[in-house]
Amino acid sequence: MQVSQYIIEITYLVATALFILSLKWMSSPSTARHGVWAGELGMVLAIAGTLLNHGIVDYKWIAIALVLGTIIGVPLGMVQMTAVPQRTALSHAFGALCVTLVGTAEFYLRGSDVSRFTMSVLCMEVILGSLTFTGSLMAAGKLQEVLPQRPITYKGQNIVNLGVLAIAIGLAAFVVMHPGHTHVFPFIVGIPLLFGVLMIIPIGGADMPTVISLLNSYAGLSAAAMGFVLDSKLLIVAGALDGASGFILSLNMSKAMNRSFSNVLFGAFGQEQPGGAAGQETRSVRSATAEEAAAILSAASRVVIVPGYGLAVAQAQHKVRELYDALTKRGVDVKFGIHPVAGRMPGHMNVLLAEADIPYDKLLDLDEINGEFPQTDVALVIGANDVTNPAARTDHSSPIYGMPILDVDKARTVMVIKRGMSPGFAGIDNPLYYLDQTLMLFGDAKSFVGAIVRELGSAAQDQPR
Amino acid sequence: MKFDLMTDLYVFMLAAFIGFEVIRRVSPLLHTPLMSLTNALDAIAVVGAILLVGAHKSTFSTVLGTIAIVAATSNVVGGFLITDRMLKMFKSSRTKKS
Numbered sequence: 001m002q003v004s005q006y007i008i009e010i011t012y013l014v015a016t017a018l019f020i021l022s023l024k025w026m027s028s029p030s031t032a033r034h035g036v037w038a039g040e041l042g043m044v045l046a047i048a049g050t051l052l053n054h055g056i057v058d059y060k061w062i063a064i065a066l067v068l069g070t071i072i073g074v075p076l077g078m079v080q081m082t083a084v085p086q087r088t089a090l091s092h093a094f095g096a097l098c099v100t101l102v103g104t105a106e107f108y109l110r111g112s113d114v115s116r117f118t119m120s121v122l123c124m125e126v127i128l129g130s131l132t133f134t135g136s137l138m139a140a141g142k143l144q145e146v147l148p149q150r151p152i153t154y155k156g157q158n159i160v161n162l163g164v165l166a167i168a169i170g171l172a173a174f175v176v177m178h179p180g181h182t183h184v185f186p187f188i189v190g191i192p193l194l195f196g197v198l199m200i201i202p203i204g205g206a207d208m209p210t211v212i213s214l215l216n217s218y219a220g221l222s223a224a225a226m227g228f229v230l231d232s233k234l235l236i237v238a239g240a241l242d243g244a245s246g247f248i249l250s251l252n253m254s255k256a257m258n259r260s261f262s263n264v265l266f267g268a269f270g271q272e273q274p275g276g277a278a279g280q281e282t283r284s285v286r287s288a289t290a291e292e293a294a295a296i297l298s299a300a301s302r303v304v305i306v307p308g309y310g311l312a313v314a315q316a317q318h319k320v321r322e323l324y325d326a327l328t329k330r331g332v333d334v335k336f337g338i339h340p341v342a343g344r345m346p347g348h349m350n351v352l353l354a355e356a357d358i359p360y361d362k363l364l365d366l367d368e369i370n371g372e373f374p375q376t377d378v379a380l381v382i383g384a385n386d387v388t389n390p391a392a393r394t395d396h397s398s399p400i401y402g403m404p405i406l407d408v409d410k411a412r413t414v415m416v417i418k419r420g421m422s423p424g425f426a427g428i429d430n431p432l433y434y435l436d437q438t439l440m441l442f443g444d445a446k447s448f449v450g451a452i453v454r455e456l457g458s459a460a461q462d463q464p465r
Numbered sequence: 466m467k468f469d470l471m472t473d474l475y476v477f478m479l480a481a482f483i484g485f486e487v488i489r490r491v492s493p494l495l496h497t498p499l500m501s502l503t504n505a506l507d508a509i510a511v512v513g514a515i516l517l518v519g520a521h522k523s524t525f526s527t528v529l530g531t532i533a534i535v536a537a538t539s540n541v542v543g544g545f546l547i548t549d550r551m552l553k554m555f556k557s558s559r560t561k562k563s
Contacts, residue, residue, distance in 0.1 A: 015509075022502065024487050026499050027487075029495060029557070032552045036549045039545065040520055041504060043505070043545075051515065053516060056520065062520050065514075065534035065538065066538050068538075069534060070538055072538035073541065075543075077543035084551075088497075091501070091543060094539055095504060095510065095536070095540050096530070097536045098508070098533040101530065102528040102530065105525065108523075117469075117470055140525070148497055155505075216500055216503065219504070223507050223509075227477075233472075237508050241484040242507040243484070244484025244485050245503045248489060281524060345496075346500065347494065347495060347499070348497055351497045354551070360556065364492060
C-alpha cells in the first residue's frame with residue numbers, strides 16, 4: 001500500500017470515529033451542537049481524503065457537481081421549521097437517489113465479473129435505494145400537500161404491492177444466479193421505483209412520522225449495502241448508524257400509536273368508520289370565549305399545553321410563546337405535554353416550540369407529563385386530537401384502543417382550541433369534547449391564542465399586582 | 466476477498482449495535498435534528514460517487530455519478546445546516562436567565 005493510501009484510510013478511520021461521537025453528543029441538547037461539528041469535520045476529512053485517491057484522473061465533473069450540490073443544499077437547509085418534515089423526506093429521496101445511481105453504474109462497469117455475494121448486496125442496494133427514492137418523493141409530496149393527504153385504498157392493494165416487490169426480488173435472485181443476464185437489471189431498478197409509489201399511496205397524514213422514520217432506515221441500509229459493494233468500512237458504519245437510527249425511531253412511533261410496522265404499511269388507517277358516528281350528534285358541547293378562557297387560565301396555578309399538528313398548520317407557535325410568557329409572569333406554572341406522534345415527524349413539535357424560544361426543559365414527553373395531569377388545573381389542547389382521545393383507554397371497539405394518550409381528561413378543566421367539530425386525521429370522534437369539564441374554544445389556533453393573550457394583557461392592566 | 470467480506474459483515478454488525486445503543490439515549494426532544502443529522506452523515510455515500518466520477522470509466526457512469534454527487538452534496542450541506550439551525554434554538558430556562 002502506498003503512503004497516500006494509508007493517509008486516505010486514516011482519514012476514513014477518523015471520520016468514522018467522529019460520526020459515532022457526533023451521534024453520541026446528540027443525547028442531550030447541551031452537547032448536541034458539538035455533534036454537528038464533529039459530523040461536519042468527519043465529512044470534510046472523508047471527502048478530502050477521497051480526493052487524494054490515485055484512481056481519480058478527472059476532477060472537472062467532481063468540482064462542478066460539488067458546487068451544484070452546495071447551491072441546491074443551502075436553500076434546503078434554510079427552509080421554515082414547519083416545512084422540516086417534507087424537507088427531511090426530500091433529503092431521504094436524494095440520499096437514496098445517490099445510492100441507486102452509483103449502484104447502477106457499478107453494475108454496468110463490473111458486468112458479470114463479481115462474486116454472488118457482491119451481486120446480491122448490489123441488488124439490495126438498488127432495490128432499497130429506488131423504492132426509498134420514489135417513496136420519499138411521494139411522502140414529501142403528501143407533506144407539502146402537492147399530493148392528496150388522504151389515504152387512497154382499493155381492494156387487493158396489499159397483494160398488488162407485495163406482488164410487485166416480489167417480482168423485483170425474484171429478478172434480483174435470477175441475476176445473482178445467472179450474472180450474464182444484464183438485460184434484467186433495468187427492471188430490478190424500475191420495479192422498486194413503482195413499488196415506492198404504491199407503498200405510500202395508502203398512507204395518511206397521521207402515519208407520516210412512522211413512514212418517514214422507516215424511509216430513513218431504508219436509506220441508511222441502502223448506503224450500508226453500497227459500502228459492501230465498494231468495500232468501504234466508512235460507508236458501512238455510516239449506513240448502519242443511519243439504519244439503526246431510523247429503525248429505533250420507527251419502533252418508537254409505532255409503539256406510540258400501538259400499532260405494528262406491518263399495520264402502518266399495510267393497513268391504511270381510519271378510511272372507514274362503521275357505526276360510531278351515529279347518535280353522537282345529539283351530544284352537546286360547551287364552548288367558551290377568549291375572555292372566559294383567559295379568566296380561567298389566569299386563575300389556574302398549573303397549566304399544561306398540549307400541542308398538535310394543528311398548531312404547526314396555523315403557525316401558532318409564536319402566539320403560544322406569548323401566552324406562555326403572559327401566564328408565567330402571573331406565576332402560573334406552564335408546561336408542555338408532547339406526544340411522540342404529534343406533528344408530522346418524530347420530535348417535530350419540540351422544534352417548533354424551541355423555535356418560538358420556549359425553554360426545552362418545559363417540553364415534556366408522554367411518560368413524564370402523564371402523572372401530572374391529575375394535579376393540573378387547566379389542560380389546553382391546541383390542534384391535537386387523536387393523541388388526547390380517552391377512547392383509547394376505555395373503548396375496546398375504538399380503532400385507536402390501546403394507543404398511549406396524553407391523559408388531559410384527568411385535568412380539572414380541559415380547553416380545546418379547534419376549528420370545528422370535525423374529527424381528526426384518523427376520522428375518530430373524540431369523547432373528550434363532550435366531558436363536563438371540557439370547554440371548546442372554536443377558532444383558528446393562532447388568532448384564538450392571540451385573543452387570549454390580549455385578554456390576559458388587558459386584565460393585567462385593570463388590576464396591577 | 467472472502468475474508469474482506471467477513472470483516473465488512475463484522476463492521477456492519479458492530480456499527481449497528483453501537484447505533485442502537487447510542488441512539489436509544491437520544492432525548493425525544495431532539496428526534497427531528499437527529500434525523501436530519503443522520504441524513505447528512507448518510508450522505509457520506511458521496512465518497513463512492515466521487516471515486517466513480519473521478520475514475521471516468523465510461524460516459525454513462527460519469528453522468529450517473531455526477532448526479533449522485535449533486536444529490537449527496539445537497540444532503541451534506543442542507544442536512545448539517547438545518548440541524549445546526551434547529552439545535553441553536555434549543556435553550557433551557559436556566560441558561561436563558563443567566
